[in-house]
Amino acid sequence: MPINWNPELDTGIDVVDQQHRRIVDYINVLEAANGGHDREAVGRTLDDIVDYTMSHFAFEESLQEEAGYVFCKAHKRVHELFVRRVNEYVERHRLGDDVGHELHALLANWLINHIKREDADYVGAVKANMIDVIAKKREQQGAGWFRRFFRRAA
Template sequence: MPITWNPELDTGIDVIDQQHRRIVNYINALEVANATRDRAAIGRTLDELVEYTISHFAFEESLQEEAGYAFSKPHKRVHELFVRRVNEYVERHRLGDDIGDELYKLLATWLVNHIKRDDSDYVGAVKANMIGIIAEKRERQDGGWFRRFFRRAA
C-alpha cells in the first residue's frame, strides 16, 4: 500500500517538505517495481532513492548546523545508521536476494516515524534561523530602519 502524504508529515519548512515528498515518491515507486517483480526497476529505484536521500540528509544536516541545533550530531548519526542499513539491502539485492517487500516496509515505517519524531524536533531551531536570515537580508536591502527613518525625514 503506497504512502499517502498527509499534513501530519509536514514540517512547515517548505523545502524539506518537498524533499520528503520526493522520497515518498521513490518509496512508492519501489512498491510498484516490487509488484511487477522487475529486478532492474527495483535496482534503479533503489539507486535513485539512496542517492537522493543522501543528498537530502546532507542538506537537512547543514540547516541544523547553521541553526545551531543542539542535537545535530545525534541526528546525523541516525541518518548514517539508516544509510548503512539501506545499503545492506542494496547489497543483498545485487547478490540476488528478493528484498523488495521487506525494504519497502522498512522505508515506509522509518520515514514516517523519522519525520514525525526526529525531524519535528529540529524545526523550531531551523525556522528561527531562517527567519533571522530573511530579516537580515531585508534589512541590508532596505538599508536598515535607521536609514529609512532619515530618508523619510529629509
C-alpha cells in the same frame, strides 16, 4: 500499500517537505516495481532512493548546523545508521536476494517515524534561524537602497 502524504508529515519548512514528498514518491515507485516483479526496476529505484536521500540528509544537516540545533550530531548519526542499513539491502539486492518488499516496509515505516519524531524536533530551531536570516537580508537590502539613494542625491 502506497504511502499517501498527509498534513501530519509536514514540517512547515517547504523545501524539506518537498524533499520528503519526493522520497515518498520513490518509496511508492519501489512498491510498484515489487508488484511488477521487475528486479531491474527495483535496482534502479534503490539507486535513486539512496542518491536522493543522501542529498536530502546533507541538506537537512546543513540547515541544522546553520541553525545551531543542539542535537545536530545525534541527528546526523541517525542518518548515518539508516544509510548503512539501507546499503546492506542494496548489497543484498546486488547479490541476488529479493529484498524489495522487506526494504519497502523498512523505508515506509522509518521515514514516517523519522519525520514525526527526529525531524519534528529540529523544526523550531531551523525556522527561527530562517526568520533571522531573512530579517538580516532585508535589513541589508534596505540599508543598501538607502545608501544608494543618498549617493545619487549627493
